Amino acid sequence: xxxxxxxxxxxxxxPFLFSxxxxxSACKEDEIIAPVTANPAPVTGSPxxxxxxxxxxxxxxxxxxxxxxxxxxxxxxxxxxxxxxLLEYNVDGTLQRYTSHSNGTFIHNFEYxxxxxxxxxxxxxxxxxxxxxxxxxxxxxxxxxxxxxxxxEYVFNFNSQNQLIEQHGFRVALDGSKTEFEKQVYAYDNKGxxxxxxxxxxxxxxxxxxxxxxxxxxxxxxxxxAIPYLSEPYLPQVTLWVNNPGKRYILSKDGNLLVGAETYGxxxxxxxxxxxxxxxxxxxxxxxxxxxxxxxTGF
Numbered sequence: 001x002x003x004x005x006x007x008x009x010x011x012x013x014x015p016f017l018f019s020x021x022x023x024x025s026a027c028k029e030d031e032i033i034a035p036v037t038a039n040p041a042p043v044t045g046s047p048x049x050x051x052x053x054x055x056x057x058x059x060x061x062x063x064x065x066x067x068x069x070x071x072x073x074x075x076x077x078x079x080x081x082x083x084x085x086l087l088e089y090n091v092d093g094t095l096q097r098y099t100s101h102s103n104g105t106f107i108h109n110f111e112y113x114x115x116x117x118x119x120x121x122x123x124x125x126x127x128x129x130x131x132x133x134x135x136x137x138x139x140x141x142x143x144x145x146x147x148x149x150x151x152x153e154y155v156f157n158f159n160s161q162n163q164l165i166e167q168h169g170f171r172v173a174l175d176g177s178k179t180e181f182e183k184q185v186y187a188y189d190n191k192g193x194x195x196x197x198x199x200x201x202x203x204x205x206x207x208x209x210x211x212x213x214x215x216x217x218x219x220x221x222x223x224x225x226a227i228p229y230l231s232e233p234y235l236p237q238v239t240l241w242v243n244n245p246g247k248r249y250i251l252s253k254d255g256n257l258l259v260g261a262e263t264y265g266x267x268x269x270x271x272x273x274x275x276x277x278x279x280x281x282x283x284x285x286x287x288x289x290x291x292x293x294x295x296x297t298g299f
Contacts, residue, residue: 074091077299108121127148164240169183180202193243196217213258218247228241
């Protein structure tokens with residue numbers, strides 16, 4: 001689920017460019033609200049608190065997970081702009097399938113354990129992601145290719161409010177060795193909305209993590225969030241947005257505006273859910289506007 005507008009502007013130097021890689025397609029209204037990860041050159045190093053050896057036994061995904069996605073029978077939400085996003089839910093409220101139509105169709109099917117914790121996400125063309133826990137807390141996610149070989153590992157840290165505050169990314173070699181290549185740090189407002197994400201990469205010259213860019217989200221409404229923040233990897237068990245953002249902008253490590261700020265305006269139905277979103281983007285002094293609509297089934 002990655003597109004381009006603002007992202008391509010950055011020459012893919014900022015992976016998690018929330019919709020940057022989507023973004024600059026600035027006008028790919030379907031995923032304009034979340035970052036994407038590019039592919040920086042492999043680097044070495046790893047945070048001291050990140051496990052690098054064998055995973056402890058309790059981090060093994062439950063063996064009871066059903067490998068065959070069940071039919072979607074619950075609710076769904078479709079967002080249609082220049083591109084389309086579809087989120088389909090099971091009757092118990094868990095996300096069953098996420099579909100994005102943008103330069104192709106990308107599908108994620110989710111599997112859960114008996115406690116409704118996601119244990120696996122299978123894509124239609126890029127392999128799968130498996131989620132590992134320590135007790136009830138998400139510890140890491142591992143992405144596998146179509147041959148079921150591990151490609152990347154992501155390790156997570158949460159605060160006392162169960163909010164994701166840090167994510168470390170590692171590349172996994174065929175021999176099982178891991179090299180760190182990125183880190184994201186998250187901050188939240190007093191309503192629980194992630195309003196700042198700082199993206200770090202390893203500097204090849206020093207082998208140290210350095211700030212690459214910061215993503216800022218402001219002016220959240222007080223309505224229920226419609227489109228989740230699309231992180232990489234996607235984490236359906238983690239809430240990053242409670243409400244809907246009204247503005248987004250991206251700053252360089254030096255504090256300079258990297259791309260034009262985006263502002264979002266919404267109209268709502270009687271239940272308080274967004275039914276349309278109007279986006280305005282400042283691109284080089286020129287204002288570009290476009291809109292999208294939300295459709296709900298079963299809500």
